[in-house]
Amino acid sequence: MNDLIPVSLRVNGVRYDIAIRPWRTLLEVLRETLGMTGTKRSCGEGQCGTCTVLIDGKAVNSCLYLAVEAQGKEISTIEGPPEGDPALEQIQRSFVAKGAVQCGFCTPGMVVATRSLLSEIAEPSEDEIREALVGHLCRCTGYVQIVEAIQDAASQLAHKGGD
Amino acid sequence: MMNRDSQREFQVLGKPTPKKDAPQKAAGRAEFADDISMPGMLHGKLLRSPHPHARIVAIDASLALALPGVRAVITGRDFPGVRYGNLPQTRDYLPLAIDTVRYIGEEVAAVAAVDEDTAEEALDLIRVEYEVLPAVFDPEEAMKQGAPQLHGQSPGNVSAHTESHFGDVEAAFAQADYVREDVFETQPVKQGMLEPHACVGLWDGFGKATLWSCKMSPYAVWRQLAMGLDIKPGDIRVVQTYVGGGFSGGKQEAMPMDFCALMLSKKTGRPVKLVHTMEEVLIIGHMRHPMKIWLRTGTTKDGRILAQHVKLLANGGAYSSIGGFSIFLAGAMINLPYRVPNMKFEADRVYTNNGFCGALRGHTVVQMCFARDSQLEKIAEDLAIDPLEIRRRNAIQDGDVTANGFRINTFAFDECITRVAEMSGWYNKKGKLPKYRGIGFGCGAHLSGARLMGHSASTAEMRMLEDGTVHLTTGSTDVGQGVETVMSMIAAEVLGVTVDDVHYLKVDSAATPLDPGTFGSRVTLFTGNAVKQAAEDICRQLAEVAGERMGVDPRDLMFFRHEIINRKDEKQRCSLKEIVRWGMFQQGRIFSGRGSYGYSEEKIDFRTGHGNLSPAYNPTACAVEVEVDPETGRVTVVGLWGADDSGTPLNPLAVKGQVIGAAVMSIGHALYENLIRVDGKVMNPSLRDYKMPQATDLPKLADFKHSNVITWEPEGPFGAKEAGQGAGTGVIAALANAVYDATGVRLTSLPMTPEHILFGMKRLQAQNRGQ
Known part of the structure; x- marks a missing residue:
């Protein structure tokens, strides 16, 4: 098909050279072209946060982000880099331990957003955590255990200190 | 007070336990229905009615079929025309509308194409000729004489009526020191789960149809699919995927998308996936009933309730769903948490040309x-x-x-x-x-x-593996609430193993035991009792082998921390795994436990x-x-x-x-x-x-x-x-x-x-x- 254009994306530190239609969103390309289904699709209009990924460390809704725009940038998803990401894994452990995961559909987006938050603010206040979660809907938990999980992750990561 | 605050000694239960499937979910590795991909899979889309009430005169799909990439278009005429539903008297759903649409968003046709974009484009090319009919949206209007009628079998648009009377309300009001009446109104509320409904259907060409979907109650879906497709339940297999939030609604029932995934697969010979957009989720039926509640309460001067009289009008929307039970339950629950010695309840659920209503958390x-606690404050x-x-x-x-x-x-x-x-x-x-x-x-x-008239018993099966761990199957689904964890905890408590030693499998109608499903807060109690019984059953079988091998009366054996121990002489013990292997390898035993709960002699009289x-x-x-x-x-x-x-x-x-x-x-x-x-x-x-x-x-x-x-x-x-x-x-x-x-x-x-x-x-x- 002649409407395909070549695109080079770096996702979790790995380079992918692919051909896509130019109007494809990053979410569609991650899920359908690259088969990385950890990033979820729900509202499709940037309201729910389930499709959150990091672009150069900043949380974005991948359903509103064209894949072509992500060229030359570092894309990080819930799958994480092949060599592992200790901060991401700590956040995931805290979510599990604190009961922040119920149906789990919002969880990848929440975890990725937390990764971004904690890289910007190592020990966020309760209010800062809540602000960071605006745009991330969760219908199951009522958010309390998610906030507690993020507090736990922040404290675990801070205690490990500078390493 | 009965048994209050009497925490028992538990090995496993009672301790805050992280959800077993949480690590996969937190890592993005849990496969939801929309994450499924199969070789040759097609993508389906549904065409919806733009009219609240109309007759379908003709459907022309020729332009859609001519679009490159389109593989099939189906309409209501491709199905056998058998209505399905929850109860015999409420079967008013069709997989796709045949001659009448009753609300904006009702499914009229479906397309399968090589990708979602093409399927979406094809929808615009389907020409539907409608004859628009008068519509009614307000339940009070719908009950009036001369109102448009939605369903021939329900004159006055009354979809369900229920009433009950206990004690003597009139006499109690006459004696009351204080009486007041209020009217309360509630709005339509959506389930709001973040995972839109999604499914993949595969009809294999040899008469076997399989549906993978995020269903809370896969066996209810299984039965409804058989009804609407008019085939034997045994020829259908429903496989539960992870459920990204349920709260009842469309994940509780077979939906048009489920039927269409299967029928499109039958037509094309390919697996077909359908996923609702969030807009579709919000437009289609399945929501909390909006209600008008008239409540009259009489009390003594010191505030003791003598009588309550409730008249309830529920806007049911275009179809029945579970609505008959919805209004019954509203009346029954007037009796809790306050003592109401005299109670009268009259309720109507009315069809209107809106999205239909049912259950929600x-x-x-x-x-x-x-209504009641607002009034009580007054x-x-x-x-x-x-x-x-x-x-x-x-x-x-x-x-x-x-x-x-x-x-x-x-x-x-x-x-x-x-x-x-x-x-x-x-x-x-x-x-x-x-x-x-x-x-x-x-x-x-x-x-x-709830103990219902139809199917209300839960069952569980458990199979011991040679490593001393067990496979546990029930018909109950985890929708995020933690079923897989609490059922595993119950089994582990009985078997004297850890939560990780219990493998809780998802529901697959070809492999797991029958169950009404996950709704009405039934699972912990109903399925939990069944699991407990299944675990006790397997313990009996193991004790038989262990007793023989140890020379001990099996009734004296207990299961504790992966060991089987003689209660009377705790030095006499052997490992669970040893007994499992001995039984399996030397005696050819299958350690398999069964349990059930829910059979009750007492039945609810739904008329009174x-x-x-x-x-x-x-x-x-x-x-x-x-x-x-x-x-x-x-x-x-x-x-x-x-x-x-x-x-x-x-x-x-x-x-x-x-x-x-x-x-x-x-x-x-x-x-x-x-x-x-x-x-x-x-x-x-x-x-x-x-x-x-x-x-x-x-x-x-x-x-x-x-x-x-x-x-x-x-x-x-x-x-x-x-x-x-x-x-x-x-x-x-x-x-x-x-x-x-x-x-x-x-x-x-x-x-x-x-x-x-x-x-x-x-x-x-x-x-x-x-x-």
Whole structure:
């Protein structure tokens, strides 16, 4: 098909050279072209946060982000880099331990957003955590255990200190 | 008091236990239905009616079929024309409309194409000729003579009617010192799960159809698919995927998308996937019933309820769904959590040309509790009785039998009230808060699964593996509430193993035992009892082998920390694994346990409403503190304190998540959520405009507390009762009462939006000036 254009994306530190239609969103390309289904699709209009990924460390809704725009940038998803990401894994452990995961559909987006938050603010206040979660809907938990999980992750990561 | 606060010694149960599937979910590795991909898979899309009521004159799909990439188009005529539904008298669904559409969004045709874009494009090319019919949207209008009729078999558009009368209401009202009547109205509220409905269908060309889908109750879907496709249930297989939030609705039933995935697969020979957009999720049926509730209550002068009379009108939308039971339940639950010696209930559920309504977390208990506990607050005020005291005076106690025949085992309602009063600082706050700040109290109750007339028994099967771990199968699904974990905990407790030693499998109708499904807070109690029994069954089989090998009476053996031990001489023990292997390898045994729960001689009489609907009942109480912005009318929830008697919490970590989740959902119902419809058209089919609570809408963690009042429910497995729905039932009235306390504005319709509150305050100011 002649409407395909070549695109080079770096996702979790790995380079992918692919051909896509130019109007494809990053979410569609991650899920359908690259088969990385950890990033979820729900509202499709940037309201729910389930499709959150990091672009150069900043949380974005991948359903509103064209894949072509992500060229030359570092894309990080819930799958994480092949060599592992200790901060991401700590956040995931805290979510599990604190009961922040119920149906789990919002969880990848929440975890990725937390990764971004904690890289910007190592020990966020309760209010800062809540602000960071605006745009991330969760219908199951009522958010309390998610906030507690993020507090736990922040404290675990801070205690490990500078390493 | 019966068995209250009698925590037993557990090995596994009672300890906060992380959800077994949480690591996969947190890593993005849990495969949801939309994540499934199969070789050659096609993508389906559904064409929906733009009219609230119309006759389909003709459908021309030739242009759509000519579009490159389109593989099939189907209409209602491709199905056998058999209606399906939940109950024999409510079978009014079709997989796709055949000659009539009854609401905007009803499914008319379906397309399968090589990708979603092509399928979407093809929808625009299908030409449907409609003859528009008069439509009706308001239930009172729909009941009038001459109103458009939706279904031939339901004159007057009455989809369901129920009434019950216990005691003598008229005589009780005549004796009452105090009588008042109020009318309350509630709005349509959506389930709001984040995973849109999704499925993959494969009809293999040899008569076998398989559906992979995020269903809460796969066996209900399985039966309905067989009905609507007019094939044998045995030729259908329903495989449950992870469920990304349920809260009832479309994940409880077979939906048009499920039928179409299968039929499109049959036509094309390929697997076909359909996924709703969020807009579709919000437009189609499946929501909480909007209700008009007229409530008349008579009391003595010291506030004891003598009688309640309820007339309820539910706007059912275009189809029945589970609506007949919805209104029955609303009436039954008037009997909890207060003693109502004389009770009369009359309810109609009415068809209108709107999206249809059914169950949603808390079902219809939520609307009734809003009405009743709002009114109770007014009664307390009129009679100058403390709001907590009036609730205590009427509270149901352990051992009560209600007027409609509920037999109450454990019901620590008094203690719930006391704890909430303490946690919230009620007596330091009520009447003492600054202007525009207020506190309100609300109560409710729920049941732990309903005994229905049809299928109500749960079953479990368990198979021992050679490494001493077990496969556990039931027909109950995890929808996030923690079924896989608590069922594994129950099995582990009995078998003397760890939670990780139990492998809880998802439902697959080809492999797992039959079960009605996950709804009505039934799973922990019904399926939990079945699992306990299955584990005990396997222990008996193992004890037989161990007893023989150890030379011990099998009845003296106990299972503890991976060992089988002689109770009478604890030095005599052998490892579980050793016995398993000996039995399997040397004796050719299959260690396989079975359990069931739910068979009961007593049946509910659905005509009179009399009978013990559930094995167990749980009360809840909560206090909510609010601050109202006098400029905008906006409510900030600054504190929420709840207490529930969920029996003995088997997994406190999950119970906490359930009760908080239910409470927050009720905040949304009370303050924000409303599916706005104008002439049957949903005006806010987006999560931008259908506003659900966000993390910033809750009280701070320090002011958002919950307490479990621990009881030992004799009907529950290890003393447990439900936790997922009851906790939300008192919150809405508590908020209404708090808004009243803060502003003097009494709101009787939901949601309590800023403009309603602001106008209410302005009216009060005008009245005060006028005096």
